[in-house]
Amino acid sequence: MADGFDAVVVGSGPNGLVAAVTMAEAGRRVLLLEAAGTFGGGLRTEELTLPGFLHDVCATVLPLARASPALREMDLGVEWAYPDVQAAHPLDKRPAVLVRRSPEDTARGLGRDAAAWLATVGATARGGDRLVDTLLAPLSVPRAPLRAARFGALAALPATAFARTAFRTAEARAVFAGMAAHSMLDLRAPITAGYGLMLAGLAHHVGWPVVRGGSQRLAGALVRRLEALGGEAHTGHTVRSLGDVPQAGSILLDLTPRQVLAVAGDRLPALYRRRLGRFRYGPGVFKLDWALSGPVPWADPAVGEAATVHLGGTLEEIAHGEAEVARGRHPERPYVLVVQPCVADPSRAPEGRHVLWAYCHVPNGSTADMTEVIEAQIERFAPGFRDLVLARGAMDTAAMQAHNANYVGGDIGGGAGDLGQFFGRPVHSPAPWATPVPGLYICSASTPPGPGVHGMGGREAARLALRREARAAWRA
Known part of the structure; x- marks a missing residue:
C-alpha cells in the first residue's frame, strides 16, 4: 500500500x-x-442464528457511547432506541428491582433504601456530563473536582462492602451487585463499587439505549465520518x-x-x-445467542420492559459466583448478563419474534460449555423460556478471541x-x-x-x- x-x-x-x-x-x-471483513470490533451485528435475526456479536446496550465526550460531540446520525426500563434485576419469589430513567422512580421501588439510592447513585447521576468527563479522562485535570472526590471516596470500596454499608434491603444490595458485576472482578476487590456507581448513574443520566438496527450502525457511521474527512478505511x-x-x-x-x-x-x-x-488479562465470557418465537416469559412481567437484565439473585449469590471465577472456577449459578434488544428495537427480528443474548463470566481461556447453566438461570426467573427457542448459537472464549483478537482468552475488556x-x-x-x-x-x-x-x-x-x-x- x-x-x-x-x-x-x-x-x-x-x-x-x-x-x-x-x-x-x-x-x-x-x-x-x-x-476482519467488517469494521467495528465489538460493534458488529450478524445473523448468528437464523436469517432475519440480527444479533450484536458483543456490545449492544451503549450508555457510555451516549455519555462519552468523544462520541456525544459527533453528529453521527444514528438512531437511538430506549427501553422503558433501563435495567431489571429479578429475584426469587418477589418482584424484580427495576432501574428506571428517573432516580426518584427507581428509589420508590427500593422502600427503606430510597434515600440511600438517591444519595449515592442519584448523586452520581446529578454529576452530569462534568462528572462523566472527569471519570472518563482519569489522567486529566478534573472538570468536577469536588464531585469526583466524593465519588472516589465511595468508588474505591469493594462492591460488597459498599452495598452492605449503604443499603439495608436485599433488593437494593442485589441490584447494585448486578451493576458492579460488569467489572468482571471479584466483588470483594477494591474499586468494584465504582463500576456499579458509574453504570447505575448512567442509567439515570443518559439511559441504557441500543442503536436501532444493530450496533454495527454506530461503527458504520464513524467510518463514513472518517471518509467524509478524506480518510481511507480498508477491511481484510x-x-x-x-x-x-x-x-x-x-x-x-x-x-x-x-x-x-x-x-x-x-x-x-x-x-x-x-x-x-x-x-x-481478566476473565473471559461464554456467550449464547437465541432466536425466539416470542418474548421471554419472565415470572415478573415487568422484566420484559428492560433491554438489560441481570440474573444472579442476591448480593451474596452474585459475589460468590464472581469470586469463584476469580479463583479459576466455574460457578454452578453464575451471574448472567441478559440482553433483549427487541424490547427497544423490534427491527432486530421478524415480526413477533425476538433475539436474545446472554453471557456469563468464566476463567480466562475456559473451554467449558456453559449453555446448560446459563439457560438454567434464565429458566429460574422465566419458566418456559426453553420452549421459545427456535435456534441458538454459542461462543466460548476461543470463539470470542477468533472473532476479535483483542478478546484474549475471551476477555472482552x-x-x-x-x-x-x-x-x-x-x-x-x-x-x-x-x-x-x-x-x-x-x-x-x-x-x-x-x-x-x-x-x-x-x-x-x-x-x-x-x-x-x-x-x-x-x-x-
Missing part, C-alpha cells in the same frame, strides 16, 4: 474509529486498517508487523499488549517489552480492570498511550479509561499524537 498518509490506525474497534476520526478532524490524511488487511503499515508520522494501534508485542516487538526497547508482557491496572494500562506512565518508539501509540481498551464503547482511549491517544507532532514541528 502506498505511503503518503499522515496517520495510520490499526484496528477499527470503537477506540480505533474515534482515533482515526480525531486525526482526520485535525486535517491529517488517515488510513484505517482492519483485519491483517497487520502482522509494522512492515505491513505504510510510513506515517503517527501510527496508532487499537490492539492489546499481546498483539502490540507481536506487531511491534522488534521495534520496542527490551524494558518496555517486559512491562507489556506483564499485562494481565482488553485486560483486567482491577486497581493495579485501572491507571496502569498498559503500563504505569503519565502518557500510557505512548510507546517509547516516536510516533507509535496504543489506543485500545488496554489504555485509560479502559473497557466500554466510549472511544476515549482512541481520542486521548490521537490528541497526544497531535500534540507531539505540533511540538516536533515547532522545534524544527
Whole structure:
C-alpha cells in the first residue's frame, strides 16, 4: 500500500474509529486498517442464528457511547432506541428491582433504601456530563473536582462492602451487585463499587439505549465520518508487523499488549517489552445467542420492559459466583448478563419474534460449555423460556478471541480492570498511550479509561499524537 498518509490506525474497534476520526478532524490524511471483513470490533451485528435475526456479536446496550465526550460531540446520525426500563434485576419469589430513567422512580421501588439510592447513585447521576468527563479522562485535570472526590471516596470500596454499608434491603444490595458485576472482578476487590456507581448513574443520566438496527450502525457511521474527512478505511488487511503499515508520522494501534508485542516487538526497547508482557488479562465470557418465537416469559412481567437484565439473585449469590471465577472456577449459578434488544428495537427480528443474548463470566481461556447453566438461570426467573427457542448459537472464549483478537482468552475488556491496572494500562506512565518508539501509540481498551464503547482511549491517544507532532514541528 502506498505511503503518503499522515496517520495510520490499526484496528477499527470503537477506540480505533474515534482515533482515526480525531486525526482526520485535525486535517491529517488517515488510513484505517482492519483485519476482519467488517469494521467495528465489538460493534458488529450478524445473523448468528437464523436469517432475519440480527444479533450484536458483543456490545449492544451503549450508555457510555451516549455519555462519552468523544462520541456525544459527533453528529453521527444514528438512531437511538430506549427501553422503558433501563435495567431489571429479578429475584426469587418477589418482584424484580427495576432501574428506571428517573432516580426518584427507581428509589420508590427500593422502600427503606430510597434515600440511600438517591444519595449515592442519584448523586452520581446529578454529576452530569462534568462528572462523566472527569471519570472518563482519569489522567486529566478534573472538570468536577469536588464531585469526583466524593465519588472516589465511595468508588474505591469493594462492591460488597459498599452495598452492605449503604443499603439495608436485599433488593437494593442485589441490584447494585448486578451493576458492579460488569467489572468482571471479584466483588470483594477494591474499586468494584465504582463500576456499579458509574453504570447505575448512567442509567439515570443518559439511559441504557441500543442503536436501532444493530450496533454495527454506530461503527458504520464513524467510518463514513472518517471518509467524509478524506480518510481511507480498508477491511481484510491483517497487520502482522509494522512492515505491513505504510510510513506515517503517527501510527496508532487499537490492539492489546499481546498483539502490540507481536506487531511491534522488534521495534520496542527490551524494558518496555517486559512491562507489556506483564499485562494481565481478566476473565473471559461464554456467550449464547437465541432466536425466539416470542418474548421471554419472565415470572415478573415487568422484566420484559428492560433491554438489560441481570440474573444472579442476591448480593451474596452474585459475589460468590464472581469470586469463584476469580479463583479459576466455574460457578454452578453464575451471574448472567441478559440482553433483549427487541424490547427497544423490534427491527432486530421478524415480526413477533425476538433475539436474545446472554453471557456469563468464566476463567480466562475456559473451554467449558456453559449453555446448560446459563439457560438454567434464565429458566429460574422465566419458566418456559426453553420452549421459545427456535435456534441458538454459542461462543466460548476461543470463539470470542477468533472473532476479535483483542478478546484474549475471551476477555472482552482488553485486560483486567482491577486497581493495579485501572491507571496502569498498559503500563504505569503519565502518557500510557505512548510507546517509547516516536510516533507509535496504543489506543485500545488496554489504555485509560479502559473497557466500554466510549472511544476515549482512541481520542486521548490521537490528541497526544497531535500534540507531539505540533511540538516536533515547532522545534524544527
